Amino acid sequence: MNRRDFLGTATVGLTGALVALADSSAQPEPQDRGTAWLCVTCGTQFPSAVHPPPACPICQDSRQYVGWNGQQWTTLDELSKTHENEITEEEPGVFSIHTKPNFAISQRAFLVKTTEGNVLWDCVALLDEKTKAEIRRLGGISAIAISHPHFYTTMVEWSRVFEDAPIHLHELNRQWVMHPDPSIRFWSGEVKRLTPNLTLIKTGGHFDGFQVMHWSRSRDGNGVLLAGDQPDVCMDRNWVTFMYSYPNYIPLNRAAIQGIVAALNPYSFERLHGAFIGQFLTKNAKEIVSRSAERYLAAIS
Template sequence: MMPCICTTCGVQYAAQTQKPEYCTVCCDDRQYVNWQGQTWTTLAQMQQYYRNNIQEVEPNVYQIQTTPRFAIGQKAHLIQTAAGNVLWDCVTLLDQETIEKINQLGGIAAIAISHPHYFATMVNWSQAFGGVPVYLHALDKEWVMQPDSSLHFWEGARKPLLDYNLQLIKCGGHFPGASVLYWPNGADGKGVLFSGDTIQVAMDRQSVSFMYSYPNLIPLNKPSILGIQEAVAKVSFDRIYGAFEAHIPENARQALDKSITRYLHIYE
């Protein structure tokens, strides 16, 4: 039987003789089970109805998003560097058109995932580009539903990638191992933070938010927000690309600092 994909969260499970009874990721209180009950699809079925839009958002950065919207509307980014390209986060759909387009852009040398809601079909992505390493924080290992030799579990606070011009930073909060990707050469050398929804860009594009669960509206506690603040305290950046539609094009550091102050004021 082909590996099953949960239609609500987009995470793929290892091949089994029958469909899983439920999605472990969606049963967690950070996510939710489909109101109509648990439903599954496969990558082959998805390839019939969905496609990926790959769009350049600034020099050497491409956004990858599936249309029509699937699961939680995941978005990935491809960052081009002299040492090779990094795929940050993962969308579930992978098809030949996507593979060919990314190969035209230089392929993928490494994959890094912010947190379990973006595990998606990360094993397929790795295999499609030669079995490249997929970097996940070890604190989120329990959420891997499709084990594979390509998965590398890093530990600690930071992990340099490729030529060390890219760096993973563990922030915690949304998940114990929730991480962001720091690219100091981005934004014309002013620095870019790819934040997933560990640091969620708000729709005003002038502030960010911190939540334990976004769909269930469970706020993040004060110690976790302080942990995120400390994790990125010494990082210089002017732009943030978030998990979904919005990004902060400039003055992102100021927006982050202001948002943290606002949150901490609420907890006083």
Template structure:
């Protein structure tokens, strides 16, 4: 069976349908030309391919060229306990599988929120890896599969060095990944969005529609993440990385937002 992929957000569904619930939600959008669909086979025929670039120590970015959907890139973390794919891209081909295998393959897949679910089941099958998703966002899964493993609560240890954290902003089940290796790192997708100026990050309810997150939720997320040490913050797009002082960047950015919210 051909599993349709939404051209606007990259979400893959189990079977054909008329609409894309992810795009109909106010945190995303239906493109001006209306709902359009594609498939992995069509994307491969259009000439898409994988893009691989080192993004940090033992962190490799994986994207799609020409850019497709929302243009995100995933991150492959190479760790002593196995490789973890953080977030996902809406494309996969044999050459990408070969490149990832050269880097050590994938032992776990973890995804920040529904905008990055994309073709996660294809990646799970290609590498025989479980996909870790927060239970609170189960309703957004477009293609159910036994590879999807749901967790609940605020934290879930993935390995001795890696912990999934649910800060509760953007989506109820939003997730960031903390690494305690070295000076520490936080992998955030756009749950905590690294902007063009890496001295600042932002937390929004909807980025494409410019809807801010509720101040009390932003404060609660910042308080939760303050319990972790991290120098680096890896965002969702190419080049969006805070390379030092990550804890200070997050704290300063949250305080700036709350000052504006109070009208100061």
């Protein structure tokens, strides 16, 4: 996987449509309440406005970047004309949702089906009619939880479509919410139990309020970790890594790595699902995480 290629392609491919959009909004009708603009580089949706925001704070942050063509915007309607989602069963009860061709950061979302309800873990910007129908066929969504701001995207849109499902975010990431909404429930502390078997764990690191989701009893009884991009699965799928910024290659310090390992320590997990296609540790996932942390600490010491 080459994430940088994903990002470059997505930005260039949408340029034509974006220019047209910007022109068409130049002279709005007075009654025009605008549209909810999406940042092309990170997929974040902003509240409805006639004109797009002056900038995307998520992309201006040192953990992301503004694309080579400057800040670009699109809308959900435009995106759904050129892209579609693919839903794949990764293991019994865990379905990945990925947008094709790649858009923005090109992460996957996951629908985790449990006996206590379905949880949408992480999010993708595109939510079209076909996706809504497929998710409904899988039982809908009763709660949403997202690892960190790079994947917040259109979370409010998803919540509204699925009966105002609560969106659980860690309060240390509050400043990075670009589209405030009553469905967002900030939690504080180290751990939040969503259901008897699903737990949000605040690990910090990549973002102060970074969270992962632990499923203690998957269909085969083993623990499963839904990690977002931290730990991030390495190319050989025998190691993971941890970064303050992936696109800008900024590492984390010793205290942050030790904090992540300590937060995960009480939980057992045999498998780990990462944010990007193919990032699946099928066995010994916890052991892989701890030996990868040791390798990382040796490299930065």
